[in-house]
Amino acid sequence: MTLVEAHGVGRRVELPDGSRLDILQGVDLVVEEGDRISIVGRSGSGKSTLLNLLGLLDAPTDGELEFQGRDVRRLSSGARDRLRGSEVGFVFQQFNLLPGRTALQNVQTPLLYDRGSGFWQRERLAREMLERVGLGARLEAKPDRLSGGEQQRVAIARALVRKPKLILADEPTGALDLETGAEVMSLIESVADESGAALVTITHDLAIAARSNRHLRLVGGRLEPLDAAPSAPAVPAPGTLASSVDPALDERLTA
Amino acid sequence: MIRALGRAATGAVSTIVEAGEELRIHRGRVLLSLVGVAVAICALATVVAAGSIAEQAMREQQERDGGRPATYQIDLSGMSGPLDPATAAPAWETALARHGIEFAARSAQFMTDVQFADGVVSTSIEAVDPDYGPMRRVQPILGEWFADGDAGRLAPAVIVNENFWERLGSPPLETHPTVQFVGAEPRTGVVVGVVENRGQWDTDPWAYLLFDDAEALMAPSPDPMFGGLYVTYAMWLPEGDAEAIASSVVDALELELAGVDVQVSQYRTDYAAYGDDPFAQLKLVIGGVAAVVLLLGALGLLTIALVTVRTRIREIGIRRSFGATAGRVFFSVLMESVVGTFLAGVVGVGISIALVRSPLAAMALNTDDVQDLPGFPVEAAVVGIGAAVLVGALAGLIPALTAVKVKVIDAIRF
Numbered sequence: 001m002t003l004v005e006a007h008g009v010g011r012r013v014e015l016p017d018g019s020r021l022d023i024l025q026g027v028d029l030v031v032e033e034g035d036r037i038s039i040v041g042r043s044g045s046g047k048s049t050l051l052n053l054l055g056l057l058d059a060p061t062d063g064e065l066e067f068q069g070r071d072v073r074r075l076s077s078g079a080r081d082r083l084r085g086s087e088v089g090f091v092f093q094q095f096n097l098l099p100g101r102t103a104l105q106n107v108q109t110p111l112l113y114d115r116g117s118g119f120w121q122r123e124r125l126a127r128e129m130l131e132r133v134g135l136g137a138r139l140e141a142k143p144d145r146l147s148g149g150e151q152q153r154v155a156i157a158r159a160l161v162r163k164p165k166l167i168l169a170d171e172p173t174g175a176l177d178l179e180t181g182a183e184v185m186s187l188i189e190s191v192a193d194e195s196g197a198a199l200v201t202i203t204h205d206l207a208i209a210a211r212s213n214r215h216l217r218l219v220g221g222r223l224e225p226l227d228a229a230p231s232a233p234a235v236p237a238p239g240t241l242a243s244s245v246d247p248a249l250d251e252r253l254t255a
Numbered sequence: 256m257i258r259a260l261g262r263a264a265t266g267a268v269s270t271i272v273e274a275g276e277e278l279r280i281h282r283g284r285v286l287l288s289l290v291g292v293a294v295a296i297c298a299l300a301t302v303v304a305a306g307s308i309a310e311q312a313m314r315e316q317q318e319r320d321g322g323r324p325a326t327y328q329i330d331l332s333g334m335s336g337p338l339d340p341a342t343a344a345p346a347w348e349t350a351l352a353r354h355g356i357e358f359a360a361r362s363a364q365f366m367t368d369v370q371f372a373d374g375v376v377s378t379s380i381e382a383v384d385p386d387y388g389p390m391r392r393v394q395p396i397l398g399e400w401f402a403d404g405d406a407g408r409l410a411p412a413v414i415v416n417e418n419f420w421e422r423l424g425s426p427p428l429e430t431h432p433t434v435q436f437v438g439a440e441p442r443t444g445v446v447v448g449v450v451e452n453r454g455q456w457d458t459d460p461w462a463y464l465l466f467d468d469a470e471a472l473m474a475p476s477p478d479p480m481f482g483g484l485y486v487t488y489a490m491w492l493p494e495g496d497a498e499a500i501a502s503s504v505v506d507a508l509e510l511e512l513a514g515v516d517v518q519v520s521q522y523r524t525d526y527a528a529y530g531d532d533p534f535a536q537l538k539l540v541i542g543g544v545a546a547v548v549l550l551l552g553a554l555g556l557l558t559i560a561l562v563t564v565r566t567r568i569r570e571i572g573i574r575r576s577f578g579a580t581a582g583r584v585f586f587s588v589l590m591e592s593v594v595g596t597f598l599a600g601v602v603g604v605g606i607s608i609a610l611v612r613s614p615l616a617a618m619a620l621n622t623d624d625v626q627d628l629p630g631f632p633v634e635a636a637v638v639g640i641g642a643a644v645l646v647g648a649l650a651g652l653i654p655a656l657t658a659v660k661v662k663v664i665d666a667i668r669f
């Protein structure tokens with residue numbers, strides 16, 4: 001099933017001085033259920049902007065964008081919010097946990113917006129999800145008591161607790177060391193596998209990019225495929241990350 | 256349909272749950288402002304309660320003196336003095352019956368000799384009809400007010416004041432203590448009730464007798480005093496058309512008493528007869544003070560609520576990215592404020608109840624004489640909680656609008 005379909009999508013903003021800036025231009029992208037997509041690109045190339053569009057946080061100024069067959073621009077803002085809540089899960093680079101709340105409370109947050117049975121079972125669902133990411137013993141810990149890797153695992157539990165069809169990860173390993181980053185990625189992938197969700201990952205890390213099966217890059221607001229997929233998409237063992245990256249990929253990326 | 260209702264109900268419950276949790280998380284920050292609101296509500300509720308008690312005291316005092324609204328008195332006097340009650344009685348009965356008047360009472364005051372253990376004392380007697388009790392809010396502290404069947408008993412029922420009762424030796428009413436009226440034809444009355452003295456200056460014994468009994472008591476005596484007895488004919492009428500009824504009663508009396516040397520006139524005696532509302536000014540002052548206090552509380556709350564929201568823009572963005580709608584964020588911030596001020600209101604009213612019920616307040620308000628004194632005026636509690644919720648909603652409105660305007664994308668980028 002097609003989750004997202006973008007045709008000639010553009011995002012333009014008006015700058016304070018009155019001039020216009022095209023952050024994205026002519027983006028074509030189809031995300032199918034179960035896809036593993038990585039997007040690389042330099043800082044400021046529009047990666048986050050694209051992710052916001054895919055996740056219904058933003059609407060395009062040009063082109064057509066459909067989410068599960070529905071024209072995003074014709075959805076009311078409330079409908080868009082509810083659709084996002086039930087179908088999309090975000091994982092951010094800086095974790096974005098709610099400060100002062102326990103891990104359990106953080107993971108319950110999305111379920112507060114579930115108007116079905118999820119709300120009433122929020123505590124059980126959140127606990128199960130935290131156990132799934134290996135934090136069953138840290139339910140009552142607040143973010144400032146958790147390591148970066150643990151915080152990101154709480155964030156993953158939160159992103160996935162409503163079983164979204166689309167997981168959007170914006171540099172999820174950017175604030176973590178190499179080894180922890182690889183562990184976190186494995187976790188996202190395996191949890192996504194379980195629910196058959198599509199995963200779109202933005203990353204600077206070529207080893208992380210190499211783990212997906214479709215590789216894209218953003219250059220100056222335009223999305224293009226990385227022509228040759230990495231030869232060895234198999235998951236590299238931690239510790240061998242750097243050496244497993246295809247040098248040619250690195251060249252194409254930084255070109 | 257049922258599914259949609261279920262979803263709506265879940266939405267409502269989850270909004271309240273979220274507001275409650277937010278309140279708990281930010282309790283440190285909101286506590287300070289809520290203390291202010293609680294103090295303001297306490298002041299407001301206390302002022303309203305004290306005002307209402309003072310008003311009740313004033314009202315009762317005035318009702319004791321002039322009757323409850325609307326009380327009309329009829330004057331039946333001729334050239335040679337007041338009309339003989341025996342002549343007046345049938346005309347009065349007829350006029351009352353014809354107008355279907357529910358509460359009406361004659362009253363007259365005279366002196367008679369009473370035999371106490373330590374001697375005979377000339378004692379003031381208030382001769383009244385049974386309706387006099389409810390019309391003037393007379394409530395015995397012991398025993399009961401006269402019942403309709405009390406008239407014409409062999410031993411007339413007597414209601415005495417505290418002084419009288421003490422001079423009898425404070426006997427329990429179950430023992431049917433008796434009173435000896437001495438005179439040309441001595442009689443024995445039975446004490447059925449005791450009323451409070453009228454105040455500190457009221458040091459003599461006095462008693463209520465039923466009008467008909469008093470007449471019988473005095474009738475055999477050729478005492479010329481009773482002939483010249485001044486009788487007040489009072490009616491308690493529904494406020495709406497009291498004036499018309501009173502005039503019509505006068506007409507009826509004139510008709511009944513045609514040929515008798517008498518001039519019939521009516522006048523209104525209760526406090527409401529003077530101006531619209533004698534308490535309007537008091538209420539205005541009290542209301543003004545309360546409003547200022549509350550306004551200050553609301554301003555403090557608003558400031559803190561705004562600061563709180565500004566520090567939470569990122570959190571709001573995160574919530575939005577996980578499916579919170581703009582409406583949900585609006586209500587959640589508003590609810591937070593309302594739930595908070597509601598609790599502050601409950602605390603404020605609670606403190607106010609403690610204050611108003613304390614002996615100190617009773618002294619300050621001089622409530623000893625207030626009869627219908629409630630433990631705490633319900634209106635004060637309602638006004639207090641209502642004002643708290645209103646202030647919460649008003650003070651929460653601006654932060655809620657601020658929260659809705661948060662741009663999600665900007666809020667979550669770093």
Ligand SMILES: Nc1ncnc2c1ncn2[C@@H]1O[C@H](COP(=O)(O)OP(=O)(O)O)[C@@H](O)[C@H]1O
Nearest residue numbers: 013015023041042043044045046047048049050
């Ligand atoms: N609302 C906005 N107004 C002005 N410029 C913006 C706005 N949003 C993004 N940009 C600019 O667009 C570019 C792309 O931003 P972003 O998508 O965050 O890039 P990336 O995530 O790839 O680093 C950046 O130069 C950024 O400054």
Ligand SMILES: [Mg+2]
Nearest residue numbers: 047048049170
């Ligand atoms: Mg970015």
